[in-house]
Structures are given as C-alpha cells and as structure tokens.
Amino acid sequence: MLTMMRQKGINSGHMFAAGMASIGLSVVSWVASLNAENSTARADRWGIFIGEWAPSFFALGVALRIEETQESKKSR
Numbered sequence: 001m002l003t004m005m006r007q008k009g010i011n012s013g014h015m016f017a018a019g020m021a022s023i024g025l026s027v028v029s030w031v032a033s034l035n036a037e038n039s040t041a042r043a044d045r046w047g048i049f050i051g052e053w054a055p056s057f058f059a060l061g062v063a064l065r066i067e068e069t070q071e072s073k074k075s076r
Contacts, residue, residue, distance in 0.1 A: 019054045
C-alpha cells in the first residue's frame with residue numbers, strides 16, 4: 001500500500017496535512033451539527049466520526065516518513 005501511495009506522488013507531508021485537516025474538520029462538523037440540529041448527541045457523533053480519521057492519517061505519514069528515510073539512506 002505504501003509503495004502504491006508513493007507511486008501516486010503521496011508523501012508523508014501530505015498525510016500529516018490530512019491528519020491536521022481532519023482534526024479541524026472534526027471541530028467544524030461538530031459546531032455545524034450542533035447549530036443545525038440543536039442536539040449535542042448528534043453533534044458529538046459527527047465530531048468523533050471525523051476525528052477518528054486523524055490517527056490513521058498520522059500513522060500512514062509516519063510509515064511513509066520511515067520509507068522515505070530508508071530510501072534516502074540507500075541512495076547515498
């Protein structure tokens with residue numbers, strides 16, 4: 001999977017940015033849902049659902065960073 005991502009031009013920086021964006025999107029969706037529904041339970045579910053994406057993006061970013069580091073050591 002990591003090889004496929006690298007072939008498509010995705011690097012660790014992209015994954016770290018996606019992780020940060022998902023945290024921001026989580027807060028925005030929570031506030032938007034809270035204002036639209038006026039229900040804290042539904043707003044919490046939306047915020048948590050989107051917030052769960054961040055660890056996956058960060059883990060992929062770390063894995064890609066390790067691969068990038070190993071690749072740069074091989075090319076020396």
